[in-house]
Amino acid sequence: MTPLPALVAHADWGSSPARRRLAYALRQSDGAYIAYAPGPAGDPQTLLLRLRSLAPRGGILFGVDFPLGLPERYAALAGITDFAAILPQLGSGCWAHFYNVAAHPGEISAVRPFYPLRPGGTRQAHLVQALGMTTIDDLRRRCDHASPARRAAAPIFWTLGAQQVGKATIIGWRDMLGAARRAFAPDDPAFPWLWPFDGRLNDLIAAERLVVAETYPRECYHHLGVTFQGSKRRQAARAAAGLALLRWSEAAGVVLDPDLRCAISDGFGAAPGGDDDFDATVGLLGALNVVLGYRAAGEPDDEVIRRIEGWILGQDQGSR
Numbered sequence: 013m014t015p016l017p018a019l020v021a022h023a024d025w026g027s028s029p030a031r032r033r034l035a036y037a038l039r040q041s042d043g044a045y046i047a048y049a050p051g052p053a054g055d056p057q058t059l060l061l062r063l064r065s066l067a068p069r070g071g072i073l074f075g076v077d078f079p080l081g082l083p084e085r086y087a088a089l090a091g092i093t094d095f096a097a098i099l100p101q102l103g104s105g106c107w108a109h110f111y112n113v114a115a116h117p118g119e120i121s122a123v124r125p126f127y128p129l130r131p132g133g134t135r136q137a138h139l140v141q142a143l144g145m146t147t148i149d150d151l152r153r154r155c156d157h158a159s160p161a162r163r164a165a166a167p168i169f170w171t172l173g174a175q176q177v178g179k180a181t182i183i184g185w186r187d188m189l190g191a192a193r194r195a196f197a198p199d200d201p202a203f204p205w206l207w208p209f210d211g212r213l214n215d216l217i218a219a220e221r222l223v224v225a226e227t228y229p230r231e232c233y234h235h236l237g238v239t240f241q242g243s244k245r246r247q248a249a250r251a252a253a254g255l256a257l258l259r260w261s262e263a264a265g266v267v268l269d270p271d272l273r274c275a276i277s278d279g280f281g282a283a284p285g286g287d288d289d290f291d292a293t294v295g296l297l298g299a300l301n302v303v304l305g306y307r308a309a310g311e312p313d314d315e316v317i318r319r320i321e322g323w324i325l326g327q328d329q330g331s332r
Contacts, residue, residue, distance in 0.1 A: 015218045018070025022295035023053050024288050025077045027179035033288045035296040049272040050292040056188040064202045071217035075227030075299045078184040079168045081322025085150040090122040094319050096209035100193040103186055111186050113171055117142055125169045126178050153321040161234035208318050213309045225325040229291035232298030235307050236260050244287045251279030302326050
């Protein structure tokens with residue numbers, strides 16, 4: 013079983029500040045967790061320090077809803093053999109334009125892979141052609157591909173449409189993780205250790221590290237028994253789906269703060285953004301599902317996955 017971290021958190025991570033929501037759970041002296049209702053994630057550059065202030069001692073597991081890792085085919089093109097090592101370098105030196113989203117197909121390259129800057133005549137085929145790929149699936153990692161539980165995730169470098177992850181990835185890598193890995197020494201309590209690149213989950217948490225792992229709420233729906241009748245954007249649909257979260261929490265012995273219990277029962281309100289709070293909570297409970305031993309972390313043994321592509325916490329290794 014994974015050693016119990018002092019804090020488990022999850023950020024549902026959008027491209028705008030309003031769409032970035034943070035939920036967390038604190039371990040009590042008896043080992044039980046109290047989970048709290050989501051709130052604004054705030055400034056990405058200070059988020060890791062704020063998490064550490066909630067748990068000055070002990071391990072932290074922080075799930076983020078954006079990719080950690082690079083597609084194998086792209087990494088080979090770019091000459092990257094270690095994602096964790098290259099992350100703090102992105103945005104500087106020969107990678108100075110990495111986060112500058114290409115406006116035109118002719119601007120796309122291995123050192124400037126995000127596209128497009130704005131809509132209008134843009135196609136994923138432009139990325140495929142400019143980067144010398146065969147299909148758009150070449151720009152998906154193995155954990156991004158469709159599984160029996162969910163559809164395929166969006167390609168990492170695509171920045172257009174409701175399902176895109178590119179813009180959120182830029183903010184997460186550039187403003188939070190890359191910046192922190194430059195600013196803090198590895199022995200600093202706020203240094204982000206990346207799973208699975210920097211080690212096995214049990215070992216990192218036992219060493220009281222601040223561990224950042226990729227989490228995917230849509231993947232966690234299956235783990236927690238969440239199903240939707242109708243659109244997740246509807247409050248009534250969220251309230252009905254939330255019954256599974258209440259059942260899971262009771263069975264797992266996770267205490268829900270009264271505000272969180274009320275929010276789940278209410279479908280996270282009628283205001284826009286309720287679906288973000290729902291997913292922030294799902295991601296948190298999905299991470300706790302792993303921490304408490306009800307779900308395997310999915311530790312990868314494949315060298316390419318451990319060094320370059322990464323993996324989604326709790327996803328079966330068979331779904332690749």
